[in-house]
Amino acid sequence: MNMETTDEKIMTALSDWGCDVADAMPRFLDRKDLYCRLLAQVPAETGFEALGTALEAGDVQAAFEQAHGLKGVLGNMGLTPMYETVCRIVEPLRAGTAQGVEQDYRRLMEMRETLCRILRQTQA
């Protein structure tokens, strides 16, 4: 196990968290380094904060656009728990309402913390 690289450690941690990394890999030409380089950019996505701001302001359309953008990214990265959460946010917003979205948004932000933790721990 000592031979396991940082990238491999990250991917194991993600799988343990419930992410479907195997499904995502062909998108990255099965290149773990490429996957991990892009993964490191995910927490910095401006959409997380922008979604919160839009929800606070009650701007459903802006919230939808931000959530939809996150959904695409999280789906492509195969971050299943986050993807499923953001899908639950996108659908009511698409239908024009922000009702019940708050809770999932909080959960999504917690998950971003989880992702950050995984990235930190594996790099340590």
Add this chain to the structure above:
Amino acid sequence: MERDLPTILVTEDQKINREILCHILEPEYRVIEAENGAQALEILKKTPQIDAILLDIVMPVMDGYAVLQNLKASAFADIPVIVMTGEKDDGAEQKALDLGAWDFVSKPYRPRTLLSRLKNVIVRSRYYLMDQMKHAYEHDQLTDLYNRATFFIETRKLLDENPDKTFALVRFDINHFQIYNSFFSDEEGDRLLLFLADRLRQIAQRCEPCTYGRMTADVFCLCMPFNKTAIEKYAAKAWSELAAYNESYHIEPTFGIYVIENRAEKIQVFYDCATLAAKSAKSQYMTYLGYYRPEMSETAVAEQQLINEVQNALETQQFEVYLQPKYNLSTEQPYGAEALIRWRHPRRGMLSPGVFIPAFERNGVIGKIDYYMWDKVCALLQKWQQEGRRTGPVSVNVSRVNMYNPNLLSLLLRLTRKYQIPPSLLPLELTESAYMQNPEIMSKTVRALQSAGFTIMMDDFGSGYSSLNSLKDIPVDVLKIDMKFLSGQSDTARGNCILATVIRMASWMDTPVVMEGVETRQQVDFLKALGCCYVQGYYFAKPMPVSDYEALLDNSSPAPMHLDSENLQVLNQTIWSANPQTDLLFNSMQQPAAICEVEGDQFRILRENPSFSRFFGYGPRIDSRISSTWQERLLPETRQVILQTLQCAAETRRPQQCCYACRSREGKMLRVRMEARYWGKNGPAQVLLSQFSAAAADGTEETNQIRCRDGAKDEHGNDR
């Protein structure tokens, strides 16, 4: 070799997604990235070759739907677009497809699916493009009918597949389509062509098996099983539909028909035969349909020969001006001339216009020939003026092509300015048939020419289908009637009677008549008795070279004055043309004024200014006929007073005044004060300037009084 890779425009707002896509695509494609729809459209405008677009739907600034809508209406409508949507956005997929997307992929991306769909749309689009190119290559862009090459190929197939049927090739076009185009704009011309194409499609449906197409410009062809009745019925229908197509322009088609005999010949040969048949029909009056006959080929060769030689003939000055004098019937002296063209052909000798003008008219090159003649005549007029010769006006012909040329007026004015001659010295002869075909359009052109000072003569009046009645609506200054107008009449007395009526009616409309083709003394006497003013014809003089005409002018006595408008013009020219500034000054004088001439007990107005015309109720336009009608409105004793005032002013060389009453043209009673000043001599006549003003209405100025300005003698209108 990056250049050889197909280029994909990735339009996606999420940077991470774009990066993922780049990695998926880059081994096989060159990728250009856009963050939103607006940026994508900008890139499209700047990048020459984009093979496909990957398009996200939800994006800031401009979303995917808006991009699709924009593309649809742009030059990039043919670039295949693949839309990227979330898994559950089924509505989005359908909407995107409706807006013109070629395919869609769902997110998260499935690289293999994405790559194979991308490949598919690019292949499809290339086939589509090839298809389009093939279509463009085979069809006419405007009408979408077969073009000439395809029509020939398809017609060959048609003939081969139907060996037992007899086919006819019908060629049709619009007479003088260029004229229509230049008059109503190219867009209107295109609209007419589309109309023709549409009607052709409808007719073709009823003529199966057949082929049809647009050959060039306004030329269309239909190859169909030969059926004389059907062809002539369709042609007649098309003729009447086109006649009704534009209210202000009579659109006439011509149909040339060749019944295909030796089908082994090339289609081009059949087409040429149909073209000859059409040409022959065009040169016949009121004929719009003709069948090919073998002798047409020979004529065509000869005609083409002449046309090939025109440019060289113009450059080497082979065309010459001949002048046929017009004669004033009351003096039997020459007065002006008509310029006629002769072709001094290096091999064939001197050619008369009859040999080549009809061919030039059909070909359109006549426009250049006209201009060549105008230029030569203007140069002659200038030379004569500089030599101090008293020439009359020399009329020139204006062919149909030029009559519809929107630049006609400016072309003519450029010439008269270049040679510094007044437009009135260059009367324009227009043919009646061209005029009457589209009188509304022509009258506009003619009015513009008249207000610029040109005299308009209607040539060959009576040869076409105009009625005398229609003349009153058309601004024509002079009618030219050929004696052959009468020759068709079996009964000479009846012919003479018609001519007498025409001349009398023309005089009621104040329109002078020039009789052409006058060949015998008998005709001269007859015309004199009818009160015809001018004649032209072999009895007096044939068309002659310029030098002969000059000699004729030198030997003829200056025409004594008679009450006719053209004679007046000539004197006007000698008085005014030397100094255009004087002319301008005179015309802009606020006070009514006229140049008068007195000789013996005759006087006349040579020229009046616009104030004069208005004062006596003729409206603002200078009109050469005022002088005669103005005098007719005077009572004999008033006329005597004016005559004596003029005589007195001429004799004493001092200003003389008189006061008289007369009726204006509208019948209003005017009390007029006239002051005459001696101006100078013009041959045996004295020229005076008369100024007019309203006399006091209270009767303090006595009517029919003559008063010398120095007050020495007051005289009553009887004896001096």
